[in-house]
Amino acid sequence: MQMKMMKRSRLLALCCFCLSLSLLSFASSTILFQGFNWESCNKQGGWYNSLKNSVDDIAEAGVTHVWLPPPTHSVAPQGYLPGKLYDLKSSKYGCEEELKQLINAFHQKGIKCVADIVINHRCGTKQDGRGIWCIFEGGASDDRLNWGPSFICRDDTKYSDGTGNLDSGAGYDAAPDIDHLNPRVQKELIDWMNWLKTDIGFDGWRFDFAKGYAASVMKTYMAGTSPDFAVGELWDSLSYGQDGKPDYNQDKHRYELLNWVEAAGGAITAFDFTTKGVLQAAVEGELWRMKDSNGSPSGMIGISPKNAVTFIDNHDTGSTQRGWPFPSDKVMQGYAYILTHPGIPSIFCDHFFDWGLKAEIVELTAIRMRNGIHENSNVNIMASDADLYVAMIDGKIIVKIGPRYNAGNLIPGDFKAAASGKDYCVWEKND
Numbered sequence: 001m002q003m004k005m006m007k008r009s010r011l012l013a014l015c016c017f018c019l020s021l022s023l024l025s026f027a028s029s030t031i032l033f034q035g036f037n038w039e040s041c042n043k044q045g046g047w048y049n050s051l052k053n054s055v056d057d058i059a060e061a062g063v064t065h066v067w068l069p070p071p072t073h074s075v076a077p078q079g080y081l082p083g084k085l086y087d088l089k090s091s092k093y094g095c096e097e098e099l100k101q102l103i104n105a106f107h108q109k110g111i112k113c114v115a116d117i118v119i120n121h122r123c124g125t126k127q128d129g130r131g132i133w134c135i136f137e138g139g140a141s142d143d144r145l146n147w148g149p150s151f152i153c154r155d156d157t158k159y160s161d162g163t164g165n166l167d168s169g170a171g172y173d174a175a176p177d178i179d180h181l182n183p184r185v186q187k188e189l190i191d192w193m194n195w196l197k198t199d200i201g202f203d204g205w206r207f208d209f210a211k212g213y214a215a216s217v218m219k220t221y222m223a224g225t226s227p228d229f230a231v232g233e234l235w236d237s238l239s240y241g242q243d244g245k246p247d248y249n250q251d252k253h254r255y256e257l258l259n260w261v262e263a264a265g266g267a268i269t270a271f272d273f274t275t276k277g278v279l280q281a282a283v284e285g286e287l288w289r290m291k292d293s294n295g296s297p298s299g300m301i302g303i304s305p306k307n308a309v310t311f312i313d314n315h316d317t318g319s320t321q322r323g324w325p326f327p328s329d330k331v332m333q334g335y336a337y338i339l340t341h342p343g344i345p346s347i348f349c350d351h352f353f354d355w356g357l358k359a360e361i362v363e364l365t366a367i368r369m370r371n372g373i374h375e376n377s378n379v380n381i382m383a384s385d386a387d388l389y390v391a392m393i394d395g396k397i398i399v400k401i402g403p404r405y406n407a408g409n410l411i412p413g414d415f416k417a418a419a420s421g422k423d424y425c426v427w428e429k430n431d
Contacts, residue, residue, distance in 0.1 A: 029374045030229065031365060032114070032309060032346040033063040037319040040069060041077040041092035048094030048102045055102075057358065059109040061347065062365040065229050066106055067206050069093050070116040071196075073139060075123040078315075079116065080208065081175050083123045084139030085192050088200070096200070103201040112203035112228050115196055119189055120212030121175040122147075124159075134159045134176055138188075145188050153177040168214035180213035190224035197225070204229035210270075211236070215263035222265050231269045231309045231344075234260055235316070238277040246281050248289060250274050254300045261307045272308040272343060275299025276317070276326070279337060282389070283330040287402050290337075291384035297341065305342035306375040312338065313348050329422075332360055333401040336424035339364040340399040341391070342377040363419045367426055371396040382410050398427040 035058070040047040047069070058066060070079025073087035088096040103113045126135035128149055138145025149161035156167065156177040164179035171177060179185060196202045205225070210218060210232030222230060234257060239247045254274040261270050278298050282289040289298060296302035301310060312334040317324040326334055331351055338345040339361070345368075351357050367373075373393055383390040388404040390411075398415055400407050401424045415427040 029062075029369060029372065030064050030344045031062055031368070032229075032231075032344055033058055033061070033066045033352070034311075034314055034346060034348050035066045036069040036093070036315065037348075037350050038078060038315045038321050039319065041079070043093075046094035046098055047092075048098040052102050052105050054353065055105045055109055055111075057353075058106075059111060061352070061358075061362045062369045063111055063347070065112045065114050065204065067114040067346070068099075068102070068116065068202075070118050070208070071096075071099055071200070072118075074118075075175075080118055081121075081123050082118050083125050084137050085122075085145050086195070087139030100201060107201065113201065114204040114206050114229060114231075115193075115200075115202040116208060117193065117205045118208040119178065119180075120169070120209045121172045121177055123175050128161075132159055134161075138192075145192065147178075147185070151179055151182055151185060153179045167212075168217060169212040170209075172209060172212055177212065180217045186217065186220055186224075190221060193221070193225045197227075203227065206230070207232045207268075210234050211260075215260050218268065219263070219265040222267055229269075230267070231271060232260070232264070233271055235271070235273055238274065245286075246277055246289070249293070250278060250298060251292075253277075254303060257300050258304045258307065261304065266307070269307045269309050269344060270300065271314075271346075272300040272310045275301055275308070275310050275338070275343070276312070277324075279334055280326045280330075283327060283333050283401070285386055287389040288384050288386055290389050291381045295381060297379055297381070301341060301343040305377075308343040308375075309346055310338040310341070310343040311346040311348065312351065314346075318348060319350060331355070332357060332421050333424050335361055335364060336399055336401050336419075336421070336426060337389075339368050340373060340393055340397060340426060341379060342373070342375055342393070344375055360419070360421050364426065367397060367418050367428065371428065373397065383407070396429050400425045 035051055043050050071088050071091055072082045073084040073090040075081040077092040106113050122136055124133035124135050125137045128134050134149040136147040150163040152160040152164050153167035154160045154162045154164045159176040165181040167177050168181055204227040211234045238250055238253050241247050257270045278289050292298040292302055300308040312326045377394045380392040388402040390400045390407055392398045403423050414430045416430055418428040419426045
């Protein structure tokens, strides 16, 4: 009797262990949702209030993190020319209390909230003795984030008084470049981000224009704030040939992203602009681009998928700005790719709500979650021709994109179709 009880205990322990591994695999499948576009700041009644009505729909898609717009006072209504960082009451998206209510609504569904952190540059709220707008007010009751021209990079001669450090990253013409090598700047920005966590409820960060200051500074910000999730925007051009199309080999572009991630400490992720650029060229009859010379995915997900956030469009590349839009008639091919492949996929609210693609996207995210596809999933590219791309992920699902209907003998008999749409199909392995 005692032996039977011991065997049952061991069996129960083994089952619990296996279940914990299964849950761990499920939990590791991060899905990001961009919860705004370029025009959201103009929403009647406030964007925060409007988005709160869509929390259930977003949760249905298996989203784990939602990226919210810049929450602070800003010269521009979209929030990307910030001034008083502690002032969340002047945002065009809604007031501070409405933001807290929105975050709480997401938290109740188990969804983490990511703040859009715009700190490379700031707009002065007062003029100095020279008549230059370079006096910054923090918006707090004390002198936190109250800076002057000495806090601006000295090579930003339009605003600086020449006493700050040289810019440690790329320049930004539209507003004063903040000196991120200044210890007070680092301390007060870290304090502010931690305030966004403790007082407002944010869980992580999306860093705007992250190439504007050194990766070593980003490492300091990451260490000082310990976000649940963080992603940096480093939007640089791919390499192009004389025909105006992207070069087949984009190693330089994707390794620049990886090198930045590693220099920033390795805990942060980066938007995979390489995959976006290659994919949106590939769906135009050049799907051979989707396999690199080593047989791996050609974007950042081919070299460091756990640090790559894949996306189809965002408020800059799509929306009303259309800075680098994905071909509109092939967007679902794009989602079929990123929602089945490794990396951290990001869903754009325009596609989900305004384009009527919610049902198809939810179907794909369900397949991703059901099969435990995650950031580091294995990809076996089975075909990569002009009109056909086929890949098996983790031996569990197969995805096909491209106009060629017949995939030949590539799909094994023990796989069944689970989702399909215009020029894409996903199969799952039968149990």
